[in-house]
Amino acid sequence: QVQLVESGGGLVQAGGSLRLACAASGLTFRTYAMGWFRQALGKERELVATINWNGVSTYYTSSVKGRFTISRDNAKNTVYLQMNSVKAEDTAVYYCAADRTYHGGVAFQGYDYWGQGTQVTVSS
Numbered sequence: 001q002v003q004l005v006e007s008g009g010g011l012v013q014a015g016g017s018l019r020l021a022c023a024a025s026g027l028t029f030r031t032y033a034m035g036w037f038r039q040a041l042g043k044e045r046e047l048v049a050t051i052n053w054n055g056v057s058t059y060y061t062s063s064v065k066g067r068f069t070i071s072r073d074n075a076k077n078t079v080y081l082q083m084n085s086v087k088a089e090d091t092a093v094y095y096c097a098a099d100r101t102y103h104g105g106v107a108f109q110g111y112d113y114w115g116q117g118t119q120v121t122v123s124s
Contacts, residue, residue, distance in 0.1 A: 002026040002113045004096050009118030012086055016122075020081040022096030022115055030054070033099045033107040034072060034079040038092035038120075048094070049081060050106040059106045063089070088124040093117040 008020040020036070035050035049060045049070035058070055069082040079096055095117045099107035 002098070004098060004113055004115035006094065006096050006115045006118040009094060009120045011121045011123060014086060014088055014122055014124045016086055018083045018086060018120060020083065020094055020096075020118060020120070022079045022081075024077045024079070024098060027098060027113070029077040029098075030074040031100060032112075033101045033105070034070075035097045035099065035107060035111060036070060036079075036081045037095045037097060038090075039095070039117075040089075040092040043092075045095070047108060050108065051079065052104060052106050053101070054104075057106050059108070083120070086120075086122045088122050091120060091122045093119050 003025045004022055006022045012018045033052050036048045037045050038048050039045040051058045051070045055072050067085045072079040096115045097111035098113040099111045101107050
């Protein structure tokens, strides 16, 4: 049974930092591209960042580029999202997801597994 468990969410002041983690089990982690998504209240879910199986390739949505960093540790079956210089508009539920890619690159859609999400609230 595949499980993705997010942690690290919470309340942070604008301009501060937060590090999210997603621990995966029940899958061969190194064969999956991983992504972080977020969904703010009343808005559609959006892709925040994605990383390929070995961490060489990454993608960030424009609103977080230069502030967020996605990384992974295949030995620990964990993917991270370092969030710096957070803004009120970063407030959302953050989800990690896994995509069994066969091309070895990042994944933009069609994710196979999802976590339950962790709330991030940025106070201004």
